[in-house]
Amino acid sequence: xxxxxxxxxxxxxxxxxxxxxxxxxxxxxxxxxxxxxxxxxxxxxxxxxxxxxxxxxxxxxxxxxxxxxxxxxxxxxxxxxxxxxxxxxxxxxxxxxxxxxxxxxxxxxxxxxxxxxxxxxxxxxxxxxxxxxxxxxxxxxxxxxxxxxxxxxxxxxxxxxxxxxxxxxxxxxxxxxxxxxxxxxxxxxxxxxxxxxxxxxxxxxxxxxxxxxxxxxxxxxxxxxxxxxxxxxxxxxxxxxxxxxxxxxxxxxxxxxxxxxxxxxxxxxxxxxxxxxxxxxxxxxxxxxxxxxxxxxxxxxxxxxxxxxxxxxxxxxxxxxxxxxxxxxxxxxxxxxxxxxxxxxxxxxxxxxxxxxxxxxxxxxxxxxxxxxxxxxxxxxxxxxxxxxxxxxxxxxxxxxxxxxxxxxxxxxxxxxxxxxxxxxxxxxxxxxxxxxxxxxxxxxxxxxxxxxxxxxxxxxxxxxxxxxxxxxxxxxxxxxxxxxxxxxxxxxxxxxxxxxxxxxxxxxxxxxxxxxxxxxxxxxxxxxxxxxxxxxxxxxxxxxxxxxxxxxxxxxxxxxxxxxxxxxxxxxxxxxxxxxxxxxxxxxxxxxxxxxxxxxxxxxxxxxxxxxxxxxxxxxxxxxxxxxxxxxxxxxxxxxxxx
Numbered sequence: 001x002x003x004x005x006x007x008x009x010x011x012x013x014x015x016x017x018x019x020x021x022x023x024x025x026x027x028x029x030x031x032x033x034x035x036x037x038x039x040x041x042x043x044x045x046x047x048x049x050x051x052x053x054x055x056x057x058x059x060x061x062x063x064x065x066x067x068x069x070x071x072x073x074x075x076x077x078x079x080x081x082x083x084x085x086x087x088x089x090x091x092x093x094x095x096x097x098x099x100x101x102x103x104x105x106x107x108x109x110x111x112x113x114x115x116x117x118x119x120x121x122x123x124x125x126x127x128x129x130x131x132x133x134x135x136x137x138x139x140x141x142x143x144x145x146x147x148x149x150x151x152x153x154x155x156x157x158x159x160x161x162x163x164x165x166x167x168x169x170x171x172x173x174x175x176x177x178x179x180x181x182x183x184x185x186x187x188x189x190x191x192x193x194x195x196x197x198x199x200x201x202x203x204x205x206x207x208x209x210x211x212x213x214x215x216x217x218x219x220x221x222x223x224x225x226x227x228x229x230x231x232x233x234x235x236x237x238x239x240x241x242x243x244x245x246x247x248x249x250x251x252x253x254x255x256x257x258x259x260x261x262x263x264x265x266x267x268x269x270x271x272x273x274x275x276x277x278x279x280x281x282x283x284x285x286x287x288x289x290x291x292x293x294x295x296x297x298x299x300x301x302x303x304x305x306x307x308x309x310x311x312x313x314x315x316x317x318x319x320x321x322x323x324x325x326x327x328x329x330x331x332x333x334x335x336x337x338x339x340x341x342x343x344x345x346x347x348x349x350x351x352x353x354x355x356x357x358x359x360x361x362x363x364x365x366x367x368x369x370x371x372x373x374x375x376x377x378x379x380x381x382x383x384x385x386x387x388x389x390x391x392x393x394x395x396x397x398x399x400x401x402x403x404x405x406x407x408x409x410x411x412x413x414x415x416x417x418x419x420x421x422x423x424x425x426x427x428x429x430x431x432x433x434x435x436x437x438x439x440x441x442x443x444x445x446x447x448x449x450x451x452x453x454x455x456x457x458x459x460x461x462x463x464x465x466x467x468x469x470x471x472x473x474x475x476x477x478x479x480x481x482x483x484x485x486x487x488x489x490x491x492x493x494x495x496x497x498x499x500x501x502x503x504x505x506x507x508x509x510x511x512x513x514x515x516x517x518x519x520x521x522x523x524x525x526x527x528x529x530x531x532x533x534x535x536x537x538x539x540x541x542x543x544x545x546x547x548x549x550x551x552x553x554x555x556x557x558x559x560x561x562x563x564x565x566x567x568x569x570x571x572x573x574x575x576x577x578x579x580x581x582x583x584x585x586x587x588x589x590x591x592x593x594x595x596x597x598x599x600x601x602x603x604x605x606x607x608x609x610x611x612x613x614x615x616x617x618x619x620x621x622x623x624x625x626x627x628x629x630x631x632x633x634x635x636x637x638x639x640x641x642x643x644x
Contacts, residue, residue: 020127022149045121053078065212071177081140087172113584129176230262230329241266248362257355263328271323276331286347291356324385413450425501441588505539507582540602545578
């Protein structure tokens with residue numbers, strides 16, 4: 001029986017989280033996750049603050065050091081965080097480091113544009129660090145402050161920071177140690193950080209970023225300075241491809257919004273258009289990308305008609321036709337950007353679409369008037385794309401639109417009963433045995449099972465006609481309901497997706513990993529919105545089941561070798577160990593308990609932080625060029641966890 005006290009809801013039930021408690025309690029709300037991705041995000045938050053100083057015209061060098069002890073130091077030569085007395089009665093620095101939504105980016109006086117819009121960067125990093133030291137050079141003096149898990153660890157002098165020295169320099173240095181009580185791992189992932197810093201250097205051609213790694217095993221020092229800016233960015237992205245045009249660059253400003261665009265055409269059948277606002281990568285694009293794409297398509301179609309390449313009876317090229325082979329960077333600086341969500345993956349300002357469209361219309365027209373041969377090469381790329389699209393449209397229509405969809409038409413799908421897409425999930429499993437167990441184990445109301453036979457086609461190496469002819473791929477296109485890549489008859493439409501979660505459920509072995517990789521390559525190249533909008537997951541079935549002997553404990557599932565090692569150390573009694581080689585070895589009950597039950601299962605959502613890096617890695621590992629892939633495998637062999 002529940003007592004009255006337990007059931008009461010009154011004023012005492014309301015808990016107020018003071019200071020930075022909220023961040024420590026719900027870190028994922030502020031940095032996305034407590035995985036390595038969230039860990040690296042701490043570095044980006046501090047670096048972004050320094051970049052904002054650069055954008056304001058007061059900083060031209062940032063130094064990022066991954067220290068030997070596992071901490072990170074970010075130093076810039078900007079103005080230094082203000083240290084004077086704040087109206088709250090303490091140093092302004094302490095207000096910034098201990099208060100959410102405190103900073104100089106809310107009134108547009110200190111910063112015209114900034115990436116750290118929410119004023120939470122420094123304080124969040126402080127909250128999620130076991131210790132943080134900030135050193136400020138400002139007004140001829142050196143000041144210092146220290147924190148432990150977001151709480152001040154130094155006494156102020158009359159409310160102000162103690163002076164520890166004199167200097168003629170200015171700037172801010174922050175050293176922080178990620179809190180191992182918060183993060184799953186506290187070792188920064190250097191490849192992601194280097195890519196982010198290099199990207200930042202491309203977007204800020206007058207900025208120098210120095211990267212130092214002092215940790216054992218990964219020691220190196222790199223200076224990133226890219227005076228060519230986004231022109232160099234595009235050149236770097238296309239360094240392994242055959243160029244059709246030179247890199248075309250233009251910039252302009254209107255309504256207080258600065259626009260920079262660089263693009264190039266290569267001899268490849270895909271497009272790569274990346275959008276940035278105030279140096280922040282917008283994974284899902286947004287209004288600035290829409291403005292660019294719409295206007296560019298209009299311009300190319302108009303020129304194609306003026307040159308009589310498109311006749312009166314011909315329909316216009318689609319946007320996808322026009323961008324066939326295009327690599328582009330669209331970077332804007334906006335004084336008051338609005339993003340969809342804290343992660344800033346999609347820009348929402350309609351004035352950005354208007355300004356980018358206007359400047360693109362003026363500058364691209366001016367360029368094409370002077371460079372007719374380049375224009376003809378671009379139209380040639382569009383013609384090639386249109387031919388292939390038209391040849392494949394019939395087959396595509398037969399697959400996707402001609403037939404009335406029957407949920408069981410492919411003969412493999414065991415669909416769920418619910419038609420509410422927001423509640424439905426589909427598991428892609430390899431083989432009949434695993435598929436049979438999964439069909440029995442699932443909750444029929446909201447879980448669908450789609451068995452596939454063997455390994456699907458590697459889409460990175462295949463032509464579009466072979467991709468669309470592949471039976472397994474056709475089945476998935478049919479089943480998901482949202483279509484395929486934009487521009488092939490039935491364009492991709494995320495709103496038509498029939499399942500909120502698409503879960504790759506493969507065996508925990510080499511073959512299973514290969515199948516997962518092939519599927520993710522398909523989704524990334526031809527249905528990228530599935531990933532960017534968080535619909536793709538990988539199931540994490542357990543490797544082991546431990547059963548204590550003599551009834552001295554409960555059975556447990558363990559998901560990796562590290563968990564097994566930990567179990568051995570903490571359980572001295574004898575136990576029986578069952579090793580699962582594949583999903584087909586589990587009965588329906590075990591599969592439900594470990595992999596399908598929403599209350600107990602472990603799943604990883606596939607996310608992409610760095611589109612350039614993702615594209616390069618996909619091309620490297622799944623493309624035709626063998627030597628670079630072999631070199632990568634050899635150099636990273638020690639990083640892999642081998643399933644023996």
